[in-house]
Amino acid sequence: MPVVDPVAGVRQIDIWNWSLDMPCGEDAGTGASLSQDELERAARFVKPRDARRYRAGRTGLRSILADYLGTAPQDLRFSYNAFGKPGLGSMGQDPLEFNLSHSADQALLAVSRGFPLGVDIEEIKPIAEDVAGHFFSAAECTELRSYPAADQMPAFYRCWTRKEAFVKAHGAGLSLALDRFDVSLSTRPQQHLRRLDPALGSVQDWTVMNITVSKGFCAAVAILTEGQLVQLRYCGEWRGRPRIASMT
Ligand SMILES: CC(C)(COP(=O)(O)OP(=O)(O)OC[C@H]1O[C@@H](n2cnc3c(N)ncnc32)[C@H](O)[C@@H]1OP(=O)(O)O)[C@@H](O)C(=O)NCCC(=O)NCCS
Secondary structure: OOOOOOOOOEEEEEEEEEEOOOHHHHHHOOOOOOOHHHHHHHHOOOOHHHHHHHHHHHHHHHHHHHHHHOOOHHHOOOEEOOOOOEEOOOOOOOOEEEEEEEEOOEEEEEEEEOOOEEEEEEEOOOOOOOHHHHHOOHHHHHHHHOOOHHHHHHHHHHHHHHHHHHHHHHOOHHHOOHHHEEEOOOOOOOOOEEEEOHHHOOHHHEEEEEEOOOOOEEEEEEEEOOOOEEEEEEEEOOOOOOOOOOOO
16 A cells, blocks of 8 residues: 655655454454564453453554555564664665554554654543653643643643654653653644754654544654655544545
C-alpha cells in the first residue's frame, strides 16, 4: 500500500486507530502472526484482558505494516533501539517509520515514509493533583493554571499526549528530561511544539499535532519533518477503508 502524495509537496502521515476489544481484535487474540518474544511477553500479563489487548495491538501493528511492505505479518522482524523503540531497520531511501500507542481498549498507530515519529493516546480520566507539577515544564504549568477548572483535565491530557508523543518520536524514552521542551495546551490547529533545548535540535524541524480520536480519549503525534509539509490521513480500523481528513 503506497503512501500517496495527492498534493504536491505535502507528505502523508497515516493514522490508524482501532479498538483492541472489537471482534477483529478477538480474532487476532490467537496471536498467530506474533513472534516468540511477543507471545512470551503476552504470557507475562497477569490479567487475561491485558494479554488479549497486547496480542490484538501487535497483531494489528503487524497486519498494517505488512500491507505497506507487501509481505506477510509473521515475516516482519522488528529491531529495537536502546530505549525499546521498535523499528524496521533501514529499508531503502524512505524507510517505513511507525509508532504505536495504546490506552484502555484503544490502539493508535502512525505510519510514514521517511519521517521518524511518535504517537500517544490517553484515556481522559481524573489525575492526581501533583502530576502536572512533576512532569510539565514551568511554562506548561502556568498555561494549565490559566484554564478554568472545568477545562483543566482535557488541557492536562493535551499537554501530556503532546509531550509523550515528542518523547516517543525522539526515541529516548524516560531518559529525555521533560523540561527540555515546551508544548502548547491550545485546542487550535497549530504547531504545538513551542520551545526545544537547542542541544536536541530546532523547533522548526518538528511538527506536533492533535490526532482526532474517540470521545473520552486524547491523542497527539510528533514528527521530525525538517521543514517539509505533512498532512494526516485518517485510515480508521486496520481492516477499514482509508479516508482523508483535514489536519487538526
Ligand atoms: C514506552 C514509553 C516510551 C511509552 O510508554 P506508554 O505510555 O506506557 O506506552 P504507549 O502505549 O504510548 O506506547 C507503547 C508502545 O510504544 C512503543 N515503544 C516502546 N518503547 C518506545 C520508545 N522508547 N520510544 C518510542 N516508542 C516506544 C512500542 O511499540 C510500545 O508498544 P508495545 O507495548 O506493544 O510494545 C515509555 O517507556 C516512556 O518512556 N514513557 C515516558 C513517560 C513519561 O514520562 N511521560 C510523561 C509525559 S508528560
